[in-house]
Structure formats: structure tokens, C-alpha cells
């Protein structure tokens with residue numbers, strides 16, 4: 001299963017504005033989530049931390065594009081380093097995400 005399929009599984013249709021935080025459960029900060037995103041994608045985080053990061057990206061509309069961007073970028077990179085050419089649609093997706101990230105600041 002590719003990283004993208006995993007992401008789709010996690011976020012597909014699930015994340016919406018109604019997914020608000022319940023009770024006083026502390027969520028990790030955006031800063032922490034973004035700092036841990038690489039380890040998260042590499043599967044290097046232990047269960048509890050991975051769950052916290054996943055939960056953050058589930059809930060946080062602001063960080064979610066970053067996760068998608070990193071995932072798309074790494075997927076393209078992985079293909080490039082393994083000798084496979086990235087398919088045009090993936091390249092377009094990465095470019096679109098980069099463009100989106102840039103305009104959103």
C-alpha cells in the first residue's frame with residue numbers, strides 16, 4: 001500500500017469542519033505536529049506519539065495540506081531514487097500542492 005493510499009484511508013471523507021475537539025483533551029501544537037511529520041511518515045514514532053500526530057492532522061485544517069505535500073514530495077522522491085520516473089499525474093499533484101502551500105503561506 002502506498003503512502004498516498006494510507007493517507008486517503010485516514011482522511012478520505014472523514015475530515016470535516018464538524019470534527020471538533022471534544023472535552024479538554026490537549027492536542028499537540030501545530031509546531032510539534034509539523035516537526036514530527038517526517039518521523040511519523042517513516043513510522044519511527046511510537047504508538048502514542050503517532051496517534052497524537054495523526055489526530056492532529058485529522059483535526060487541523062491548517063496542517064493537513066502540509067502532510068499531503070510532504071507525502072507527495074517523498075513519494076515522488078522515492079520513485080526518483082528507485083529509478084522509476086514519477087508519473088505525470090503525480091508530478092502535477094506535487095506542483096499543485098506546492099503552489100497551494102505557497103499561496104496559503
Ligand SMILES: [Zn+2]
Pocket residue numbers: 029030031033056060061062063064
Ligand atoms: Zn495544526
